[in-house]
Amino acid sequence: MVSYKEIQASNALINDATAPRVAVFAGGTSGIGKFTIRALVSTGASVRIYLVGRKSSEESSRAFIQELNAINPKADIVWTEGEISLLAEVKRICEHIKKTESRVDLLFLTAGYAPFGTRKETSEGVEIAQSLEYYSRMLFILHLLPVLSASEAPRVISVLAGGLEKANINVDDLDLKDPANFSAIRAQMQYGTMNTAFLEKLASQNPNVTFIHSWPGWVSTGNMRRGWDENSIVARIFWFILEPIVYLFGYSDEESGQRYLFQATSAAFGGRGIPWGGKQGVNSLEKPEEGLFLINYSCDCTPNAKVMPLLREKAQEKVWDHTQQILQPYL
Numbered sequence: 001m002v003s004y005k006e007i008q009a010s011n012a013l014i015n016d017a018t019a020p021r022v023a024v025f026a027g028g029t030s031g032i033g034k035f036t037i038r039a040l041v042s043t044g045a046s047v048r049i050y051l052v053g054r055k056s057s058e059e060s061s062r063a064f065i066q067e068l069n070a071i072n073p074k075a076d077i078v079w080t081e082g083e084i085s086l087l088a089e090v091k092r093i094c095e096h097i098k099k100t101e102s103r104v105d106l107l108f109l110t111a112g113y114a115p116f117g118t119r120k121e122t123s124e125g126v127e128i129a130q131s132l133e134y135y136s137r138m139l140f141i142l143h144l145l146p147v148l149s150a151s152e153a154p155r156v157i158s159v160l161a162g163g164l165e166k167a168n169i170n171v172d173d174l175d176l177k178d179p180a181n182f183s184a185i186r187a188q189m190q191y192g193t194m195n196t197a198f199l200e201k202l203a204s205q206n207p208n209v210t211f212i213h214s215w216p217g218w219v220s221t222g223n224m225r226r227g228w229d230e231n232s233i234v235a236r237i238f239w240f241i242l243e244p245i246v247y248l249f250g251y252s253d254e255e256s257g258q259r260y261l262f263q264a265t266s267a268a269f270g271g272r273g274i275p276w277g278g279k280q281g282v283n284s285l286e287k288p289e290e291g292l293f294l295i296n297y298s299c300d301c302t303p304n305a306k307v308m309p310l311l312r313e314k315a316q317e318k319v320w321d322h323t324q325q326i327l328q329p330y331l
Contacts, residue, residue, distance in 0.1 A: 019045035048077075114129065162212070
């Protein structure tokens with residue numbers, strides 16, 4: 001485990017020269033994304049952050065931006081409205097960013113929730129949680145790869161289930177359209193494993209970009225209240241039991257933000273960033289700067305060595321081809 005003191009010491013070295021100068025946060029209006037933005041801005045470094053969120057989040061986000069500007073007047077927070085469960089909206093947002101920025105240093109992806117209720121699709125025919133946790137994230141990456149590649153130390157972080165992959169995902173129904181295949185637990189396993197399969201191949205194709213798939217552990221983000229059917233008695237019981245446990249034993253908002261700022265900036269992952277004297281992270285391919293870093297809540301790399309070879313053999317190409325087919329109309 002990387003201790004909190006070590007993380008704070010590393011983050012204290014972030015300045016104008018070492019900070020990600022241009023960052024895109026998709027899912028930064030609440031939870032881990034919001035905590036990480038606050039941690040980055042609090043370094044005092046000169047940064048520009050694209051804060052992507054829904055129209056319904058604009059009012060609270062404007063107040064958050066005012067708070068950030070008071071903390072660090074050198075921070076430029078650009079409110080970017082968009083419903084990113086829709087892939088067409090992701091394309092629009094990315095086209096705007098590419099027209100405005102010649103480079104992006106950090107792409108931070110956290111949008112999503114566990115679909116505890118019935119399966120619901122967007123107007124584009126994609127299950128909502130899968131779009132947020134997987135398809136829209138991969139579309140952000142594919143669109144922004146040119147400007148990420150223009151950075152000296154580009155980094156992509158997808159916060160979901162790094163290290164928790166399962167080899168037995170349903171490759172015959174990757175979108176879990178058959179009601180018999182769909183449940184919250186199966187969906188989270190499927191979407192998390194698809195993240196890893198696709199990201200690892202992207203990492204091997206783009207060795208100049210550091211790719212991280214991270215599992216945050218217990219953090220009180222409010223997301224466990226999303227995805228349930230309204231007025232569900234089961235949901236209320238679930239919240240009553242789990243929310244106090246997460247609050248008592250999970251990371252605080254501040255520590256979560258600091259740990260993700262460490263993942264976003266430390267040379268512990270990929271050999272670039274803030275100098276790191278501790279144990280170097282090992283990626284999924286165990287090759288310097290070629291694989292995907294699977295990182296757990298302790299900021300330790302968890303290569304999942306037993307599962308990953310099976311995943312590559314049985315599912316990776318199918319996930320890759322299927323994803324390209326779904327995303328092609330929006331590229």
